Amino acid sequence: MKICEDGAVAGDLLGRLASVVGERWLVRDGDGLEEYGHDATFMESAPLCAVRPASTEEVAAVVREAAAAGVPVVARGAGTSLVGGPVPLAAGIVLSLDRLTEIEIDVPNTVAVAGAGVITEALDAAAAAHGLMYPPDPASYGMSTIGGNVACNSGGMRCVKYGVTADYVIGLTVVLASGEVLRLGGKLRKRASGYRTLQLFVGSEGTLGIVTEVVVKLIPRPRFQATAMVGFRRLEEAGQAVARALAAGHFPAAIEILDRGALELVADKLPPGFEPELEAVLIVEQDGNDEEFVQLDLMKMVEVLGGADNRIAQSSNERERLWEARRSFGKVLMSMPKNFFAEDVAVPIGQIPEMIRRVQALAARTGLRIVTVGHAGDGNLHPTILFEDAQRDLISAAAAQIFRDALELGGSISAEHGLGALKRDYAELEHGALGLDVMRRLKRMLDPQGILNPHKVFPEQPADDAFLESMPGWVPEPDRRRRKAELGL
Template identity: 40%
Template structure:
């Protein structure tokens, strides 16, 4: 049955490609039906064009990935690597006639070492699955994107993703010790190490982290782990303005505190979360700050943070009584982007990161942009590291509203650069922000990045049209 579907899909343009792929792949790993391939055409970003894949391949082994890349090189066919397609920049979007290389079936945890504090995994392992698995050994993998129940480690590496815990534990790049990468021509290269230290040669591991599948296909990763910290307790503080909440963030960081989480939700976001989850969050507040500590005595830390919040003008400070109540508050934060999408049906999620000292200016600027464009824009932020997610809500069936949404998105990115920030803190560039990457890094930076790309992918077949 599988072979008959593949035979039916052959035509002049794809027949040779399918024959070459099937010469080294099991038939069940090759998908060709137009309805099926169309379902792999894009990730979750708005305003990002996508093409029609010629074929989707779901390899299960490194050797199968190598065969795909050798075939693609021989036939000069573009290859678009994908994970769970939860990305928000179009980095996983297909191009016309490409091979979509979906790595979700390479989902084995190969090793967990409590002594070396590492995990060795394939790229299709889901972030939450890894977190739970290492937790059984008393270990902790900190990077936790909001989509952690769906997103894969390979995708996290491709976009150098972050998460709620970054303020204390850092982002994905800080936990990737080594990689096995299939290059564009099918060769297998190992980078990095599995030791705690290592400075041999150029740091090619870091080069691949955040490269969005444009330099090679990650097929194995050695990840650093930490000891499992105590369960964190969360404090919620209500503020009469976003500027007061941002002032509290500055006081907390200036005071030398190291919260495990410091998240900020504006009034629009709080109302949206209540709308879909009926969580009873305080809709009268203009900003809600969530702070957490996973220290042995979190109560004392939360009390100190609470005092700083009150000094900054908080109208109410409520520490959670136990981990269950804390988790409920964190669930509200994790629901933010889903809730904002429900406001109008479609969202454009920005990813501007600014210095913490200018966080208040970013919030104020976004409010002005929303008023000017006549749109609802909710802002959630990893406030502890200045990474904000202004989320433009709009009706995609309304051309004028869609135009204003895109204009708002661009104005927010311009504002971020004006404030000394960056166009993306954790979502990546993909298709959505190509123009803005050029503005941020300048012509010389762009020339050097293109030169690096040419070394690893001289034919330009790996994820073409992304980044620049």
């Protein structure tokens, strides 16, 4: 694969790309190109150029040019990935889908057809105008795109009741590495003819094809919601309460967890007088069409959850305020310098308390500040490591420990963020050699030149040293091995 080190080849390619998308939509070095070299993590890498095509046909033409030149193409939605997914590690062309923003709400068929660049919240708002709902709601849904959500099989707050992106996608238009346009599925809700090829592209992180259009199922929008914040004096009690409530047959629309560290970050958003000694809170929501039933159901669930300081929202303003505490966690994180690594493990529900205990023990042993939020109802925890520059050499091993713990408990190293670059080196721990080999064979079949989002998903170096070298300014410490051994990492 050429990376366009040859200036003449690069210049020629840029000219051809300009004739596909128009000079205005080709972003060259010096035109703000740095915007296309990073995501929401600390990773960054400069592309050769970025293109902003306006249609599937233009996307296909760009990919054909890239394939002919043997140059990498990295699809980009809004760049909110937490695993380095859209960072162009092999330079090449960043292909931004941000101009594909058409939305059609087909009410009689209760489906939506959306361009890959449609912002997730805008899609749900368009559905809401017809009394319908697009349920998957990543905490980033005000920024992320539906194309990015499909590429990562994103989850969110409502997924405990309603399922993740893969559960809603019924049609896709995908540009393959050859530049051919593949149309899969459509507006049909049921289909059992042939392989489920469509699902192969969901969660493929831009490595198998570029999604330009998505058809999703919609559901009737529940008319009422009731929300509570339930506080616990011990973090593990919160984990136990989630397992207890779900086992007792409660089916919440959302059940989110924030630990003490996370609560400190969003302290100004908590209800007045909220007990400061709490180690964790759960934000719980119930929804439905019978207002009285919804409220009653929530109150019963709060009773089962227990809790030392419980607040049940009495108005939509109070409801919004409780959610603001959870949603602002991401905003606070994004406003900090990028010295954080947001993990995304999943464990079976019954193992949540043990996973939490292990994360706490890791923080105590290493001195690292680890704050945890998560979609607890899905067993999905985001232990987020906030680190000082001097602690950089520990992050990789600490993250690896969290992955090993999750896998040991029957879990996954990624519930919803994907593997990207930051977790690719741990893929074999979860999938095994054969599982990974099958994935590699599929990749080779669909992208024989390896031009689609190279250096993602598949391991490239020993797991323990992963992503350290990608940190800007990282200087290896000579005594790293000794420190790791001392801390039992």
